[in-house]
Amino acid sequence: MSEQLKVSLQDLLSASKNMKGQGRRSEAAELLIQAIEQNKTQRGALPRGVYGELCILFYELGRYEEALRWSGEGLAKLKKDFALTNMRGVLFRRLGRYEEALTCFREAGKLDPKSVMPLANAGNVYLDLQDGPRAVEVFTRVVRMMPKSSEYQRQLGTAYFHSGDFERARRFFDVARQLAPNEPLPWISVANALEELNQFEAALATLDQALERIGPNEDLLTSKLAAFRRNGRFDEAIAWLQQLVAATPGSALLHFQLGRTLARFDRPKANEYFARALALAPDDTDILTEYAESLDRTRGPEEPKNIAQAYELALRRLTLGGNLLPDARTLRNIVIRSADYAGAERVGTLEELGAYWARTNQEAALHHLMGQVETPEQRRKLVGWHRIWGQSVEKRAAQTPLQLPPAVIGRAKIRVGLMSSDLRHHPVAYFAAPLIAGYDRSRFEFYCFSWCTHPPDPIQQRLSEFADVFRVHPKISDRDAAQLIANDSLDVLFELGGSTDMNKIRTMAWRPAPRQASWLGYPHSAGLGTIDKILTDPFITPTDPALLIEKPFELAHSWVSFEQPGFGGMPDIDPRTPEEREGRITFGTMNNPYKYNPACIETWAAILREVPGSRFLFVRPEGAVPSFRANVERLFAMHGVEPDRINYIPVRGAHLQHYNAIDVALDTFPQTGGTTTCETLWMGVPVISLVGEAFFERLSYSNLNNAGLGDLCVNSREAYVAKAAEIARNTAWRTELRRTMRERLKSHPLGRPDIFVNDFQQAVLRWMEEPRP
Template sequence: MSDRLAAAQAALNAGRREQAIEHLIAAVSEDPARAVQVYRALVVQLYNAGRFAEGESYAAQGLQRFPRDYDLLNTRGVLLRKLRRQAEAIPLFEQAIKLNPKALAAQQNLGNVLLDLGEAARAETVYTKLVRTQPRDPEFQRQLGRALAKLGRIDPALMRLRQAIALKRDSVEAWLDMIGILNEELRNAEAVETLDKALEALPGNQRLMEARVVLLRRSGQTKQAVAYLKSLLPSHPDDAWIHYQLGVMLTDQDRPQANAHLARAVELEPGKLDYATSYIESLERTRDAQEGAHIEHAYRLALPLLTRANEFNESATKILTEVFVRVCDYDAMDAVGDFTSLGRAWAKSGRHTALLKQLGRVRSDEDRLELVEQHRIWGREIEAAAARRTIRRPPPRPRGDKIRLGFMSSDLRAHPVGYFAMPLFDHIDRDRFEVFVYSYFTGQEDAAMRHITRQVAAYRWWPDIGVGEAAERIAEDQLDILIELGGSTHMNKLDVMAYRPAPLQASWLGYPHSAGLSSIDYFVCDPYSRPTRPEYLIETPLIMPHTWLALGKAFFSDHTEISPDLPSERNGFVTFGTANNPHKYGREVLRAWARVVAAVPGSKFAFVRPEASGESFQRNIARYFAEEGVSADRLIWRAVRGAHLPHYNDLDVTLDPFPLTGGTTTTESLWMGVPLITLVGEAFYERLSYSILSNAGLGDLCARSQDEFQALAVKLAVDTERRRALRKTIREDLRNSPLGQTEQFAKDFYDMVFRAVTERPGRKT
């Protein structure tokens, strides 16, 4: 044995792994022709040290000299899995299996990778062979159960998991897999019973106690989950998992307390990635007077995590992307992942809310179609799960005199969705319709909710309810059509639509893209917002004659006055600006805005956003403006949330983002007398402002290219007379337009729904 190898062995014997690794690296560097055992030892030690990229590199180097070595092939495959390069690992495991068919490690690892990649059928074949070889191995039984569950063969999966537990009663993983499957299948009573049995077998097990909390939360019993955690805290004050779960549970009830618990969890276990990312997410979502500072804090905590990219799961990539979006750090976003791989992973793992951030990243027609497919991927997963479950349904209702129409949204309250939908409740067509509302809102009842309740046949408010139970209860109302208005935004339950609780279903207003479910039949739009190609929608377009939204009087009132004078006359320079969310920005958007400012001498650009007080937000945006020749002193930062309408009095022209344009912000800008320039695209989310401007009689402010976008903005900036005229007349013009004719809008909407229900093929009369 050489001195290097002897030193490495001595270091290992003394428990000094890092020192041993350095000796082994030196050994193969000095003489690449070392024996295969040296490469094996080095790769294993790098794996144990968590240095996966280095380990994979040295395994590849060793395989160049020893291409038929089973151990190196298998270990390199394991390292590739750790690096989330599972597809590259498959041929390595397959080659190892051919070399030594009787060795089981590579076979098991192949099954694991196939499960990672969602190839459950191939994984089942692998695990079935392993179980036949060693039927009393509990892990093989467990993994076969997992594969069967992913194939939708639930009862055989549960049987395998029970066998795993019978063989190894303290197998926490098998207990958790069984509880998770029962919970996902809405077999809540069985899940609770199984959890109780697991705790009998493993009393006081932390992971099982945590599973109880998750089970309560997923079944809508948040209060019970919080109470259980608080009962544990006095005797376990330094258990990080309790602080973590409390933090997650309390985010909607008491954000400061939630942040304190999550910070404590990170302090107690700083190495736990999910603790760190959950704290980052909660900070990013903290809405108070210090919102910009919270975002900045979250961003600074997020940046160092990029060095741990090999550990990222879909939750981590979603949270980090959302933080980087908030501060416009597009380089960091790119480091997290690309448009296609991130979107498909989020969709496959059920993270529909993450797909909203994808809309602003579309850059080509290929991206548009890819985005539709990502939503379809999510929809297929959800519908497959719903198909395996049964919900109680009442017998068909005899056709009555009135159509039963349901609206499902947790935002039918003091919220933009509620304001835009309000005309439908103010002008219900009671001769033809009974209207029902379904909400899962967890906050306090407000005046808008009380008003809607007085108008409709029933306002079903279920703040603590699971998806399956919600679908059953909606089905009990025997609707003719159900329209969802929330997508997967906070507190909504889009999954309910997968159970088809109503024979006809539609989407409107809350989410600017097809949801992804084939069980949603229609998508409400208008002649302007309708996509240019049918491939950009999954549903059938349901076309309003003029506009897909109207300005509810409760929000679009004269309470906030328009300043009579132009900001450009007050200030001596033109002020462009935006109040849009940063997830609608991008490199191209910021540069296009900057080019407009650069083309209008002395002009400035205002960001009216809560992020505007953040140092990183300002620095990252200033970078892109500087590239177009606009200095930082020409940028205005207005850090505000909610009370932003008065700030439009300091803007001369609003510039729209693209491809995801404004919606609420576009109507607000016009209502406050500030004209807006938009870039019209092909898909629905690229045509929101186009529809609003066209219905407002301002279609000439809609550009078809970035060059025209700049030209129109510059032209409007110098057209003082037109801007002055719009400031004086625009509110009255909006009231007289289809956007402001709320009674006619409601009539058009109910006529449209009536036709959809009564003229559908196969309807019994």
């Protein structure tokens, strides 16, 4: 190589170093790539650390896939390079590819047996997986090698924390704090352990001591606020934050945290603070994601505008790249709400997201995968992910067992508990109300438990008058809620809320009642082995027992019933069909867009092609959002349906009257409607439903059969298209259905609460005869 070329290579390396020093990592990486590519053509000696430095730059930029590619190229040239092998494991870990990460760390450990780094990195993988016992084993070895390391002492404490041994975890956290008293993480870890040991005031005092010693550190501020929020002490959190914001108005962090805290109570105000935070830190991914989520969940007359802005922010976050997994739940929900399925693929695959959400205790996120499963294998993986979450919760609950009252023997009445924060003006209450109002008070006592943070509404007040006991505790921990329930000595407890807002599914992990079941709130097994049964009927019970974790608590007829699907006045059914009024058939849906998918839209388009001149109507607030309309119309156009055949009524809440604009409703699949199907039938509109094997694919199957309309259920997409076209042609039958549907319901189980109440009580009596779990 000539002297000039040698200088050129050195210049590139030097320039890269300077760029990195200026914080311009992307440009520094490009210069290193130039140096590597130039070196390939000149066959000179490249300094050994260049590939490692490039991987570090891409790692810091969050561009893990690129770093992984270059680490592979580097190892192809530098066989058995310790640093690159270890770095490759770190990259695999960041990408959630844990087995490959562990393989790399084992290999790095062989290359340098004296280094603690690969061992500690392997321990971090086990912490990611929340595999406490294996993490304890690894970090015990690490601490023996480096006993004066505060960080390794803290990680050993974290390993015990994930093992559910919170007292031992606290002791190691204390050692870490003594070794590094000016580092915030040991203080935070001590506080977290104290909170798990139900010592919240001591946890708060620990964080205050740390703030006094270290100062307004971001991690300490965030941890104290999270502790306030977890324990329902929002007023204190807001007051504290407002003082801090007034003192430091230029802090993006404080505006962001105030927005997060207000979001539960006042989303418009929260959005103002999020907007200020984003103006102060335009590329902060946390602010972008949380602001987008808050906008997406802000209701009112500005909802379409909020949805559109949330979508734009989500796209900005996707463009920034890096590790999307921590933001995946929010980003995916937002882009799917605008029918942007390509955007959803950028967030992650179903397998990647399901595994990640299971191991990071994001059980609510798993709900949104039901509408996207495609194969039998994915359906069973979904069950497994729920169980992974459930086992983690059970393990932690086992460390703080309840004080159970003595068993009651010979009580005259069976004591049944219903736990849900939705026993108010909410669809769960539509279906629970007939039971709470109509149970046999000579044989049963009903206790209701709500954790709702909203002021009581008239429906909650009405239900509280029917129940024997109605307890409302909006500011209570999961464990204390379990103890509260246990103190009432129930015989059976039904959980009705699932993982939705304000509900406490984790409470069931402490087994506050000897017999426990799920009903209504979640169309799938929750994942907890302490939930013994799930309420089903002969139609909704999955065809394969492996698709449920619990045993079926099967009623004789229907798993739900109603007198009308709502409270208050209901709109009248127009006796004329839309076809009669407009001269064309209108298909439509009012289901939530998270249940849509490309296969749904392709099938709906096939129906429109099969029925010339027909239209499709979306009755959803998203109908006023430009991105939703553009994406939906593009998808229909891909399958031969012009945009002018797609119509929208953008409305939330007062939607029932608009069923008068639909001739035939088309159910979503694989996740079908539930409440929506009941509303559709009440308004005299037939629903075509595709039946699958899993619980969430059989809700409409149950509703339709229990309304005497089982022939509207089919088992293939081809049959779905044919059935929709057949019903569209049968004008006389649809007209008759509109005229007679509400009376028809009264003669079938779906519209006969008396049958449901009797079936429920009989099933409870049979369960009481079984041995206790």
